[in-house]
Amino acid sequence: MTESHATTAYGRSVTEACRRLGYSKTVETLLTLAALEIKVEIPIVRDNGELAIFTGYRVQHQNARGPCKGGLRYHPQVDIDDVRELASLMTMKTALAGIPLGGGKGGIACNPHEMSQRELETLTRKFVKRIHREIGPNSDIMAPDVGTNAQTMGWIHSEYSAIYGHSPAAVTGKPLALGGSLGRDKATGHGIGIVVTEYARHRNTSLQGTTAVIQGFGNVGFHAAQALTALGVKVVAISDSRSAVRRDAGVDLAALSAQ
Amino acid sequence: MTESHATTAYGRSVTEACRRLGYSKTVETLLTLAALEIKVEIPIVRDNGELAIFTGYRVQHQNARGPCKGGLRYHPQVDIDDVRELASLMTMKTALAGIPLGGGKGGIACNPHEMSQRELETLTRKFVKRIHREIGPNSDIMAPDVGTNAQTMGWIHSEYSAIYGHSPAAVTGKPLALGGSLGRDKATGHGIGIVVTEYARHRNTSLQGTTAVIQGFGNVGFHAAQALTALGVKVVAISDSRSAVRRDAGVDLAALSAQ
Amino acid sequence: MTESHATTAYGRSVTEACRRLGYSKTVETLLTLAALEIKVEIPIVRDNGELAIFTGYRVQHQNARGPCKGGLRYHPQVDIDDVRELASLMTMKTALAGIPLGGGKGGIACNPHEMSQRELETLTRKFVKRIHREIGPNSDIMAPDVGTNAQTMGWIHSEYSAIYGHSPAAVTGKPLALGGSLGRDKATGHGIGIVVTEYARHRNTSLQGTTAVIQGFGNVGFHAAQALTALGVKVVAISDSRSAVRRDAGVDLAALSAQ
Amino acid sequence: MTESHATTAYGRSVTEACRRLGYSKTVETLLTLAALEIKVEIPIVRDNGELAIFTGYRVQHQNARGPCKGGLRYHPQVDIDDVRELASLMTMKTALAGIPLGGGKGGIACNPHEMSQRELETLTRKFVKRIHREIGPNSDIMAPDVGTNAQTMGWIHSEYSAIYGHSPAAVTGKPLALGGSLGRDKATGHGIGIVVTEYARHRNTSLQGTTAVIQGFGNVGFHAAQALTALGVKVVAISDSRSAVRRDAGVDLAALSAQ
Amino acid sequence: MTESHATTAYGRSVTEACRRLGYSKTVETLLTLAALEIKVEIPIVRDNGELAIFTGYRVQHQNARGPCKGGLRYHPQVDIDDVRELASLMTMKTALAGIPLGGGKGGIACNPHEMSQRELETLTRKFVKRIHREIGPNSDIMAPDVGTNAQTMGWIHSEYSAIYGHSPAAVTGKPLALGGSLGRDKATGHGIGIVVTEYARHRNTSLQGTTAVIQGFGNVGFHAAQALTALGVKVVAISDSRSAVRRDAGVDLAALSAQ
Amino acid sequence: MTESHATTAYGRSVTEACRRLGYSKTVETLLTLAALEIKVEIPIVRDNGELAIFTGYRVQHQNARGPCKGGLRYHPQVDIDDVRELASLMTMKTALAGIPLGGGKGGIACNPHEMSQRELETLTRKFVKRIHREIGPNSDIMAPDVGTNAQTMGWIHSEYSAIYGHSPAAVTGKPLALGGSLGRDKATGHGIGIVVTEYARHRNTSLQGTTAVIQGFGNVGFHAAQALTALGVKVVAISDSRSAVRRDAGVDLAALSAQ
Known part of the structure; x- marks a missing residue:
């Protein structure tokens, strides 16, 4: 952290933000306190x-x-x-x-x-x-x-x-x-899939053939990996606080999760 | 301050105190938090x-x-x-x-x-x-x-x-x-008189002829000066946040207070 | 009423009171609302x-x-x-x-x-x-x-x-x-006795030989009559919401109360 | 008022209402208190x-x-x-x-x-x-x-x-x-349009060619004027607490509101 | 009762249930207290x-x-x-x-x-x-x-x-x-109709030609009788705490209810 | 117990009590429920x-x-x-x-x-x-x-x-x-001494030469024994839930308590 x-x-x-909006110093203080x-x-x-x-x-x-x-x-x-x-x-x-x-x-x-x-x-x-x-x-x-x-x-x-x-x-x-x-367990990871999809749409690009590495393999990381895979993104590396795995052909999520 | x-x-x-009483570090922590x-x-x-x-x-x-x-x-x-x-x-x-x-x-x-x-x-x-x-x-x-x-x-x-x-x-x-x-206004200053009296008794000494200087002339300082004077202590100097007065024959409390 | x-x-x-004390109209209003x-x-x-x-x-x-x-x-x-x-x-x-x-x-x-x-x-x-x-x-x-x-x-x-x-x-x-x-039952009537006593003292006069008439013979009236009698005041007439009695030699409180 | x-x-x-429904005086009282x-x-x-x-x-x-x-x-x-x-x-x-x-x-x-x-x-x-x-x-x-x-x-x-x-x-x-x-701001004025529509339907008549005068040009009056205009009602006069305007060809709401 | x-x-x-599920005696106790x-x-x-x-x-x-x-x-x-x-x-x-x-x-x-x-x-x-x-x-x-x-x-x-x-x-x-x-009044009786319908479906049988006797003719019994009748079940007897009626051709619910 | x-x-x-006072069965019930x-x-x-x-x-x-x-x-x-x-x-x-x-x-x-x-x-x-x-x-x-x-x-x-x-x-x-x-610890045992004293006064008798046996030697029993001893009553036997002691010359409270 x-x-x-x-x-x-x-x-x-x-x-x-306050500078761009022309807000006063007091408002800036209010927002930070x-x-x-x-x-x-x-x-x-x-x-x-x-x-x-x-x-x-x-x-x-x-x-x-x-x-x-x-x-x-x-x-x-x-x-x-x-x-x-x-x-x-x-x-x-x-x-x-x-x-x-x-x-x-x-x-x-x-x-x-x-x-x-x-x-x-x-x-x-x-x-x-x-x-x-x-x-x-x-x-x-x-x-x-x-x-x-x-x-x-x-x-x-x-x-x-x-x-x-x-x-x-x-x-x-x-x-x-x-x-x-x-569905709360998978909500955050699932959300990453939505964000990535929207980003691709916004950039007018395709996710096919893209790759991802994921830092953290807890609740969020696991479901994010699943969501990305479902979108055609190849997850090539995953790490958590103790170890890491890399496989250019795509990490085997099921096997990893079973550990 | x-x-x-x-x-x-x-x-x-x-x-x-914890050292003298043999109290644990946890108790010491409890007392400070x-x-x-x-x-x-x-x-x-x-x-x-x-x-x-x-x-x-x-x-x-x-x-x-x-x-x-x-x-x-x-x-x-x-x-x-x-x-x-x-x-x-x-x-x-x-x-x-x-x-x-x-x-x-x-x-x-x-x-x-x-x-x-x-x-x-x-x-x-x-x-x-x-x-x-x-x-x-x-x-x-x-x-x-x-x-x-x-x-x-x-x-x-x-x-x-x-x-x-x-x-x-x-x-x-x-x-x-x-x-x-x-009596709340004069309580703290009055208390100083009591403490000084007890201290003199404890040390088996007399307050006659002793002198005092007082730092701060608000609610506490004024009544403390009065209490000490009543005990025979001569208040020879008084200061507050803005000024100070010294008079070896004893500060005139009534005049000072009138200001 | x-x-x-x-x-x-x-x-x-x-x-x-506000006039005598020089209080403002607003204070007067505050006291009446x-x-x-x-x-x-x-x-x-x-x-x-x-x-x-x-x-x-x-x-x-x-x-x-x-x-x-x-x-x-x-x-x-x-x-x-x-x-x-x-x-x-x-x-x-x-x-x-x-x-x-x-x-x-x-x-x-x-x-x-x-x-x-x-x-x-x-x-x-x-x-x-x-x-x-x-x-x-x-x-x-x-x-x-x-x-x-x-x-x-x-x-x-x-x-x-x-x-x-x-x-x-x-x-x-x-x-x-x-x-x-x-003693709450007799408190108000008893208080009338105290007030009368203080009034006599204030006026530097004696209650001996004075007379009283009492309007109302409920809780207050009865105990007031008793208190006044004990002070040497002769109660010569008593009335309530339905009837009245007058006896110049003094009303017989015990008999009246028994009714 | x-x-x-x-x-x-x-x-x-x-x-x-109580007379027609045969309700008692007590019920009538309950409804008014x-x-x-x-x-x-x-x-x-x-x-x-x-x-x-x-x-x-x-x-x-x-x-x-x-x-x-x-x-x-x-x-x-x-x-x-x-x-x-x-x-x-x-x-x-x-x-x-x-x-x-x-x-x-x-x-x-x-x-x-x-x-x-x-x-x-x-x-x-x-x-x-x-x-x-x-x-x-x-x-x-x-x-x-x-x-x-x-x-x-x-x-x-x-x-x-x-x-x-x-x-x-x-x-x-x-x-x-x-x-x-x-939509709360326009709700009451909008409701007037609904009431007028329902009234016309109930009377089996048309609102085309009808005219309206509006008393008050605050939140309610303004939106009522708009709603009536949209229904084909010509608003020919509007007043508020300080002034009034009349125009037989129809008051110009936008201009009036801009003032 | x-x-x-x-x-x-x-x-x-x-x-x-606890025996079949392998639950402990303590859990069983928790469920009964x-x-x-x-x-x-x-x-x-x-x-x-x-x-x-x-x-x-x-x-x-x-x-x-x-x-x-x-x-x-x-x-x-x-x-x-x-x-x-x-x-x-x-x-x-x-x-x-x-x-x-x-x-x-x-x-x-x-x-x-x-x-x-x-x-x-x-x-x-x-x-x-x-x-x-x-x-x-x-x-x-x-x-x-x-x-x-x-x-x-x-x-x-x-x-x-x-x-x-x-x-x-x-x-x-x-x-x-x-x-x-x-609908709360008829809810329980209505529910009996649903249960009977589901039971027949589950048993793969028809309700046509079946008969029913109903014990109790209060809120539940009356609406249950109505619901069963609507399903083609003939209600041949009804009793309550004071009397009973039997009619092999089907009890007349409307007449009974009118009493 | x-x-x-x-x-x-x-x-x-x-x-x-209700019988002697002529109270109704309902009052009796109220007092027991x-x-x-x-x-x-x-x-x-x-x-x-x-x-x-x-x-x-x-x-x-x-x-x-x-x-x-x-x-x-x-x-x-x-x-x-x-x-x-x-x-x-x-x-x-x-x-x-x-x-x-x-x-x-x-x-x-x-x-x-x-x-x-x-x-x-x-x-x-x-x-x-x-x-x-x-x-x-x-x-x-x-x-x-x-x-x-x-x-x-x-x-x-x-x-x-x-x-x-x-x-x-x-x-x-x-x-x-x-x-x-x-003093709460000794209050109940102390009270026993007061009760016994009052009882003796009421019966117009002396406690000198009387003896007592005490059942229970917890908080109450210990202080009761002390109180009785102080009144001149000889405590000749004491028992608790596990054992008992008898000594006709008087039980040694201090020794017993030390155990």
Whole structure:
């Protein structure tokens, strides 16, 4: 993660956009500041009996167009600058998509790969218990992100609903049994296929004979590879955080996925 | 204000105390982190019609012993490190005083001396509107501090009560007409007299013939000077942010105050 | 009841007071207007099976000094001008008594003497159900008045507590079993004795040999007669809404009360 | 505004309807009374620094079929009889339209043309702060009316949402950016075209060659003139509160609107 | 009613299902226990002036898939085992129908045929007043059942909405005027026709020439008889709690219904 | 525990009291029924990773005189009859003591001696999460009882306060650091000394030379033994659930306690 770069990217975009539009410095500031930032300390007892303290964040960048919306990520390098930047991008994303939502983002500085399910559940529920007054269907709606998944959203839903009654609209990306949307798993990768198709149409070119390399082979990468292949793009290389594969005749997605 | 020094002072105290008591690093961390930190962006229209944006903070350092308690200061150099440090000191202060309250502190980065009453009222009320779910008699109780006063507390009380019903316990240091305490103005300065008296008793010495210099001649400084004078201490110099006076025969408090 | 006179009396007092104090017309207006006036239509099914509609009022004149406080009266001639006037007087009364409460008053236009207990209970509970969001310990506290009593307050307490949990502070003048105050029945009459005593002291005169006539022989009149008698005042005549008695040697209170 | 006439019209309608339907006097009374009437005093500091007091009203005539629904008007002659009458008409309107809403109406006695935007915003927000417990998506939904507009609804939305979370359903007629409906500006004028079309069909006559005069050339009048013109009706005269124009060959709407 | 049999039936189903699916004893227990059971004592004054006490129940068997949903029945033999069993069946029913709701059920032990409308209204409203915190659109949604009807739901809706604002989603089976669904009266009987049709299709047989006997001639029985007749099934006998009719040529439904 | 005996004892007392006072059967029923009974299923994951289900109860017998008040016990044989009986006795106890509280009691069927602190904490917090809407300072106040202690109350306080803000009045018997009362540990045993003293005074006899045997040597038994010894009563035998000791010269309390 290169948060500072992302921050810069966003900041540069806003500065440049305000310049072109003739907007004032105050408007530029409004677009870069966050309406609300929350930071909480979450002590939990780990499975080995020791007390550990994790820091959680939730940033509501803008709710002018509707409740804030954005992911919750669990990653060791999560910090407030990171989360603010990502929340800002959500404000842009929801506005560009024309949906009545603002932008938010959250995170807990932890390594979910080194924590048990019980520890993750305890951490997640305690986080909700700390910030429950500021989130919910009318305020701020969370979603899975790096290091979190449908199960995480289920815990949030459960903890929130114990206080306010059954509230499926408090999170998206939740398990299907709680009202989650079909097809969410492949949605982002599928979207890459749509973007590439539109790009080709826009450039008046054909995708036949083109090749692609894919960085990351998780949920997004796998479905993107499938979508591109279906469009006639040959995926010749794929890497993830631990290894990489290259095959000029096209990577065998099924075989790779089976590993 | 030398916040970094204050921070260091508190941090050093905790580190040293944990060492002497044999407390773990985790406990030390718990004592230095804050349970909840909130940062909000508050845009208001100034009297000249321009939009201005102020940043407000509220930190709840510890509520293990009761609702958080602590001042709200308006000062251009307020920042999150400053507020966290001061909130930590409030946790210590309430615990040492043995009252069932935790420690909190807040602030807005602004220069109240350059703002009109209308601007200050708008700013204060909007700050309450942003954080009202996290404050109140059972959660976090505000008080006057640098740059704020009984009027500020009255605005907070009014805005909070419009939502939750008449809530005098939501702030201390409020106007007498709203249930404020008699004698609050002189309480801190008066306390300095008590501390000095106890110190002399502890050292088995007399205050007669001793001298004092006082830095700051606001609410605290004036009453401290009076209290010390009444104890037989000669106040030979007084300074405030703009000037200073020295008179070896003793500063004339009444004349100085009349200015 | 001569409400218009009462209104005039209050209005004249405010006008005259503002004139003497040099207060502006706006302040005078603020003191005569009510912060909040509520009027509700309350349909109930009477014991004979017919639908009847009663009009209820609640006026919160001023809550600047604390929650509003004032009686609820059941009388056929209750109207909004009446209730506003009485609420205004409560603002003065609580302010003069130096207690942290504002002034309120309410009423329902009905004849409680022609209604069954079931009808009165239904009417009272439905009134609470309509206005519950605006009343309560932190907003507006009711008390018995003309045509209402401890039982009425018990119904209000019950209906309010069903929504918000046990709330004895929502009404005063409630039954002892619900936390009502001892001595409330005789308090007003007893107070007349105190006022008369203070008046005599102020005028430097004696009450011995003086006489009194008492208009009304309900809760207040009876205890006032007792209090005056104990002070050496001879009560020579008493009247109520239906009859009158005169005895120059002093009315026999015990005999009269036994009727 | 001839409120008394309107009142009479509604009263006469109800009386006549109940007579024809054989409904009792009690039902007739129920239909003319309002379930809830609120009146509040709203002091604000005007731009010139003086305190001014405005009186606001909200009447909920009937919520038997759903939350109350109706406009909020700012006009110097607004009074409680006016507002009650208009709320009653909303009950009829929503019932006849077959939508699950009751009837409400509100107003503030003020002259919005003589007030600055800051004053109007302060007044509107303070009004919401006084009555927020009685309004909202499940209780009473406001809309623009005489002297108010989408901006007014935006302020109401903002103030209400600060307390209860993002609540676009608390008002209708709000800005598009907050979820307002497309086409609302022209809806009422457009409806006049539909009514006239249906009337002609019902009378089995043609609109060709007919003429119209239009009283008022605001939002409704302009779009009505356009709709009528599109139907083949010649608009030969238009007036507003300050002037009038007549042209037998048909008024030039585009030119008039450009002024 | 043979509750114990029903209980056994459900219990046997769960036990057998868990056996076939290889589920643990704990899962089996989870499926048979209820998440929440509430029992309340409801004293009301009967029309004859005497105090009577009724016992009410509400069981929320499972809310894992959404708010609980289920009927409220008024019957002298209602008890907690009965209600828990029926709530369990609702969990199964909503899950099999694939709608995002859990299972609930409630009841009051009373004989509605021996109670006046006023008594039933008082009883119903008081029941809601006792359990209102546990029911509602996000928690537990009631519906008519044995001994209750649309009017009962209307009372629940009214009492609930007085506290929480207009809440049509708090009950189903409510009067049309409050948002009830068209066709609900005939829905269950109509469904029997659908089930029989599907059964015949599944068995590859014809309904022509078949006969039916119907036990119960209330809302369900009448519409079931109509639906079966429309399918070509001859209804040769019908019984209700008081009498029975048999006619081999087919019962005359119109004549029977007219009685 | 011989719950059925206790039930009988209470039932017999009420029956006999109503007979002597000439109270009706309905009043007798009212006194034996509970206003509200709640039963919840609480699944937790045990330390060994298995799912276990515990049943929890809370009974509010009477809140006519104030919020319910009573212990929460953890014991394998807790059932609804047990808890209802104990809640009834609390109604009597608070009424006889003349404090403005009603009677409540709760329990969870579990063996706290076979559960880890983590399991007990999870179980307790989940129980609060299920019933939080029905408990609290204005509704129902819990206290330690068999199998629970100050730590249990601390968990309840923490879980409840996370939802409603710092609420020390939600439980009694809480840790001193949370506002618990000094001397609570010895209060019950100390009370036995007072009762015995009063009994002797009433019987006009002396305690010198009397002996006592004590069943149970927990918190109550130990302090009772101390109190009796201080009164001159010789404690000659003490037993607990596992063993017994007899010494005619008087049991050595200090030695016994040291074990």
